[in-house]
Amino acid sequence: MGGAIQEIFRRHGPAYLAEFGKTLPGSHARVIEAIIDCRSAACGSVLYQCEDCGEPHVAARCCGNRHCPVCQQGKAEAWLARQLDRQLPTPYFMLTFTVPAPLREFLRGHPREGYGALYAASAGAIKALAADDQHLGADTPGFFGVLHTWGRQLQYPVGVKARTNAGSDGGESKGAGVPTPARSALVQRSSSPAGGSGRGPLKRAG
Numbered sequence: 001m002g003g004a005i006q007e008i009f010r011r012h013g014p015a016y017l018a019e020f021g022k023t024l025p026g027s028h029a030r031v032i033e034a035i036i037d038c039r040s041a042a043c044g045s046v047l048y049q050c051e052d053c054g055e056p057h058v059a060a061r062c063c064g065n066r067h068c069p070v071c072q073q074g075k076a077e078a079w080l081a082r083q084l085d086r087q088l089p090t091p092y093f094m095l096t097f098t099v100p101a102p103l104r105e106f107l108r109g110h111p112r113e114g115y116g117a118l119y120a121a122s123a124g125a126i127k128a129l130a131a132d133d134q135h136l137g138a139d140t141p142g143f144f145g146v147l148h149t150w151g152r153q154l155q156y157p158v159g160v161k162a163r164t165n166a167g168s169d170g171g172e173s174k175g176a177g178v179p180t181p182a183r184s185a186l187v188q189r190s191s192s193p194a195g196g197s198g199r200g201p202l203k204r205a206g
Contacts, residue, residue, distance in 0.1 A: 006070050009036045025109070034065035083163075088142055091166045095143075097122040098159035107158055114158075119145060122160045130164075141165065 013032045021029060037043050039060040048057040062071035099107060099118060107114030122145055130141035143164035151157050 003070065006035050006038060025111070027111075031065055031067045034063040035068050035070065038063035038065075038068050038070045083144065088165050092163055093166065095122075095126065095162045095164060096148075096159060097125070097145075097162065098157060104156055104158050108156060115147060118158075118160055119147075122162060126162060126164055 009032055013036050017024070017029055017032065039062055041060075043061040043063055046059050046061055048059060049055070050057070062068070064071065066072060066075075097118065099114075103114075107118070123143075126141055126143055131137070131139065141164055143162050145160040145162040148159050148161050149156060
């Protein structure tokens with residue numbers, strides 16, 4: 001997977017940057033350039049020597065960019081293993097919080113403000129609905145969210161995928177799920193300071 005993405009960037013990245021580089025966020029351009037250069041002469045090399053036979057070994061250096069699938073896959077797997085080790089003995093469910101299409105272009109240009117608001121709204125919705133006696137009646141739900149910014153067709157369906165358990169800390173839950181309409185309505189209220197459409201802070205950010 002990582003090598004395939006790197007090959008795509010190496011073939012088409014320079015032309016893409018030449019055409020869209022002026023409007024592309026600088027952080028995105030740096031990621032593309034880092035992935036292109038990973039484990040190439042551009043990153044240099046390291047010389048190792050066997051302590052037993054003295055044989056030298058040359059290894060290409062990695063870019064170290066946290067987005068790089070070529071050299072960071074091991075760290076991603078280690079992170080996943082840590083999350084699995086922290087699981088509680090209860091069923092788990094996935095909740096998806098997707099940004100409406102009209103707002104996605106704004107988030108693409110203002111990721112810090114937009115993604116921050118998205119995480120705050122989704123986390124707030126889970127906590128509020130989990131504590132609601134009409135749904136779970138739980139004190140403290142266990143969950144974590146992962147930002148989702150691209151699909152299989154390389155589109156931009158930005159959202160948060162949250163993994164949450166069916167239990168709670170400090171009390172027994174009354175159910176194992178929250179209806180989608182209730183979750184959607186609360187996310188909209190969480191995103192707006194006055195309980196409006198959920199787009200208030202996103203329009204003013206930046």
